[in-house]
Amino acid sequence: xxxxxxxxxxxxxxxxxxxxxxxxxxxxxxxxxxxxxxxxxxxxxxxxxxxxxxxxxxxxxxxxxxxxxxxxxxxxxxxxxxxxxxxxxxxxxxxxxxxxxxxxxxxxxxxxxxxxxxxxxxxxxxxxxxxxxxxxxxxxxxxxxxxxxxxxxxxxxxxxxxxxxxxxxxxxxxxxxxxxxxxxxxxxxxxxxxxxxxxxxxxxxxxxxxxxxxxxxxxxxxxxxxxxxxxxxxxxxxxxxxxxxxxxxxxxxxxxxxxxxxxxxxxxxxxxxxxxxxxxxxxxxxxxxxxxxxxxxxxxxxxxxxxxxxxxxxxxxxxxxxxxxxxxxxxxxxxxxxxxxxxxxxxxxxxxxxxxxxxxxxxxxxxxxxxxxxxxxx
Amino acid sequence: xxxxxxxxxxxxxxxxxxxxxxxxxxxxxxxxxxxxxxxxxxxxxxxxxxxxxxxxxxxxxxxxxxxxxxxxxxxxxxxxxxxxxxxxxxxxxxxxxxxxxxxxxxxxxxxxxxxxxxxxxxxxxxxxxxxxxxxxxxxxxxxxxxxxxxxxx
Numbered sequence: 453x454x455x456x457x458x459x460x461x462x463x464x465x466x467x468x469x470x471x472x473x474x475x476x477x478x479x480x481x482x483x484x485x486x487x488x489x490x491x492x493x494x495x496x497x498x499x500x501x502x503x504x505x506x507x508x509x510x511x512x513x514x515x516x517x518x519x520x521x522x523x524x525x526x527x528x529x530x531x532x533x534x535x536x537x538x539x540x541x542x543x544x545x546x547x548x549x550x551x552x553x554x555x556x557x558x559x560x561x562x563x564x565x566x567x568x569x570x571x572x573x574x575x576x577x578x579x580x581x582x583x584x585x586x587x588x589x590x591x592x593x594x595x596x597x598x599x600x601x602x603x604x605x606x607x608x609x610x611x612x613x614x615x616x617x618x619x620x621x622x623x624x625x626x627x628x629x630x631x632x633x634x635x636x637x638x639x640x641x642x643x644x645x646x647x648x649x650x651x652x653x654x655x656x657x658x659x660x661x662x663x664x665x666x667x668x669x670x671x672x673x674x675x676x677x678x679x680x681x682x683x684x685x686x687x688x689x690x691x692x693x694x695x696x697x698x699x700x701x702x703x704x705x706x707x708x709x710x711x712x713x714x715x716x717x718x719x720x721x722x723x724x725x726x727x728x729x730x731x732x733x734x735x736x737x738x739x740x741x742x743x744x745x746x747x748x749x750x751x752x753x754x755x756x757x758x759x760x761x762x763x764x765x766x767x768x769x770x771x772x773x774x775x776x777x778x779x780x781x782x783x784x785x786x787x788x789x790x791x792x793x794x795x796x797x798x799x800x801x802x803x804x805x806x807x808x809x810x811x812x813x814x815x816x817x818x819x820x821x822x823x824x825x826x827x828x829x830x
Numbered sequence: 831x832x833x834x835x836x837x838x839x840x841x842x843x844x845x846x847x848x849x850x851x852x853x854x855x856x857x858x859x860x861x862x863x864x865x866x867x868x869x870x871x872x873x874x875x876x877x878x879x880x881x882x883x884x885x886x887x888x889x890x891x892x893x894x895x896x897x898x899x900x901x902x903x904x905x906x907x908x909x910x911x912x913x914x915x916x917x918x919x920x921x922x923x924x925x926x927x928x929x930x931x932x933x934x935x936x937x938x939x940x941x942x943x944x945x946x947x948x949x950x951x952x953x954x955x956x957x958x959x960x961x962x963x964x965x966x967x968x969x970x971x972x973x974x975x976x977x978x979x980x981x982x983x
Contacts, residue, residue, distance in 0.1 A: 506959035513944075514967055549854075676882050676904055679933035690904070697907060764855055764900065764911075766884075777900065779889055788968075792885035792900075800936045829959065 467492075471499070476814075478507050484581065485825025489802075489818075496810050501803045509829040516789040521547050521621055521756045524789070529615035531793060532827035534574040535769035537566045540619040545700055546765035546776050547621040548750075550758040558746040559623045561739050564702035565636065566606075566618070568732040572643070573602040574770035575725050575732075578822045582722070583654050585819040586663050591654055598646055605635050621756055623749025636740050640733050647729065655726060664719040668805045668817035671716055678804065679797035682772025683728060684821050687721035689714040694768035706738045718813075718820040725822070757784050771795055771822055795827040831877070831908050839877065840910075844868060855900075857911045865897075865914050866925040866951075872901065872912070873930050879903045880910060886927070886937035888945045890970045895922050895947055916947065923948040944968040 476489040486507035492499040512527050519527070521543065528539035541563055548555060580595025603613040609629040610618040618625050654660050670680065675690040685692045693710040695703045711727035713720035758780040766775045772794030779788040798821050806817045831839065833856050837849055840858055847868070848859045860868045872880045880901040889896045899912040916922045926949040928934040936958070938949045943958040946966035957964075965972050 509959040511967060677932050679883060679931075692904070762853065773884070775884055775900065777885060777887060777898065788889045790885065790887040790898075792887075796936070796940075797933050800933070804932075 487825045498806050498809055498811055498814055500807055503799055503802060505828050508826050512830045513789055516786055518785060520784050526617050529617055531830055532769055532824045533614055534824055535570060536616050537570040538767050538769040542765055542767040542774050542776050544619045544621050546763050546778055550763050553622055553750050555623055555750050556746045557744045560702040561743045562628055565736055565739050568735045569602050571770045572729055572732045573599050575729050582819045585815050598643060601639050622752035627748040633740055640736055664722060664816055666717055667809050667813040668718040669716050670805045674804055678801040680801050682794050683724040684721050684798050687713045687724045688716040694766045694773050698766050702739060706735050708735050718816050721820040755784055757782060769794055791830060793827045795823050799823055799828055831906060836908055855909055855911050859913045862914045862916050862924050869927045869930055879905045883931040883933050886934050888941045888947055892970055897924055923950055925950050926952040928952055
């Protein structure tokens with residue numbers, strides 16, 4: 453299938469009675485969670501893919517309508533659990549903007565460092581699992597070995613490794629551990645040495661090239677039309693980094709590049725994430741030596757009531773754009789809270805980019821979208 | 831376009847729309863019947879070029895539903911919130927925009943699933959998360975009889 457054919461948007465799938473259907477999931481290892489893909493095959497070629505979701509729908513948006521803003525933070529961890537810190541931050545930012553609270557500089561710096569550490573940890577796990585999906589088991593051990601170093605930093609500072617809930621509206625739960633700065637610097641130094649290993653093992657691997665190059669083409673137009681953001685969108689040359697276009701926390705203070713690839717195939721999406729890891733290290737290095745002294749939280753009232761009105765906040769998680777739309781009626785609980793999660797939009801492009809390729813490629817293509825299923829179901 | 835410039839431009843092109851003030855983002859409220867035409871104009875016009883639909887959702891205000899569209903232009907980098915009110919609370923329906931933005935196919939399915947709002951012209955309007963015979967959970971009058979814990983304000 454050529455690129456030009458891909459632009460035609462197959463918006464509604466036409467099913468035929470003699471279609472050969474197989475189910476991938478809901479417990480398939482390569483779907484990384486409970487996602488069921490209804491795959492129609494012609495021989496080994498994929499005709500269409502219909503994702504079935506909702507297996508872990510926990511009604512987070514409904515629960516938000518009964519919870520206070522401080523409580524909502526803990527629900528957002530459970531959406532994209534690999535970007536827990538960014539999800540927390542989005543809720544904090546929307547509350548702080550609504551109440552017009554200026555958070556201390558120290559908080560902005562620490563939040564940004566943690567964002568990038570979280571992004572690194574997420575990309576490391578993706579790299580580990582993506583290699584394993586394609587049959588390279590070693591990547592899993594390498595990736596998790598290095599991710600462990602970040603989780604140890606998290607563990608020391610806030611006592612949890614995956615679901616942090618370290619942000620609160622106005623600042624942080626408590627100050628970071630005195631070792632935080634030292635250990636973060638040690639990690640940056642350590643991981644810079646390890647990145648060539650990643651390159652050697654997978655990026656320069658001929659077998660990996662054959663598995664990932666030239667499949668799952670997504671044009672820039674397709675990415676925009678389906679709302680595919682994050683590294684998956686940037687692999688198609690779609691410049692969509694919220695850190696650049698609507699900067700928050702300490703991002704206006706740091707210099708970094710938005711990494712783009714124009715190829716649009718599975719390998720391009722892979723390269724974007726590999727480049728982003730280096731950029732994350734650069735951002736951390738610029739900030740970690742200059743964390744200002746001061747309070748770890750602004751003065752906040754014990755009960756937060758947002759003025760009646762509507763609020764909107766976007767952040768860049770490890771997988772793309774998380775946008776929150778909040779309607780407040782002046783009470784301590786929101787009237788309506790909508791999470792526009794990156795994975796929801798990223799998933800539904802799967803049919804568009806995998807039709808016409810082999811079923812073995814489907815694993816590589818869905819792996820390159822880096823889906824986290826609880827984020828889709830919410 | 832900057833915010834004021836954008837609002838002036840929209841006021842000129844959409845005389846039927848209303849423009850609330852003092853909002854965080856530029857907003858435009860259009861009559862429910864016009865949404866398909868307005869959306870087409872917003873997407874295809876060269877000066878506006880809203881090609882990226884960030885999110886599509888709804889809010890239940892008990893006497894009406896409001897469908898909310900957040901959109902951005904990747905060319906001009908301006909943002910707009912389009913809203914439309916559905917006054918029929920019993921049989922809510924509005925025209926689809928899924929032919930313009932494919933991402934809306936799934937956002938509209940989600941809104942249909944959670945609010946029961948029908949999108950006319952949508953080719954694949956099925957439930958997304960819930961079972962077919964389940965109620966519409968994000969409506970304010972929704973009650974779940976099997977719920978063990980009652981959530982109350």
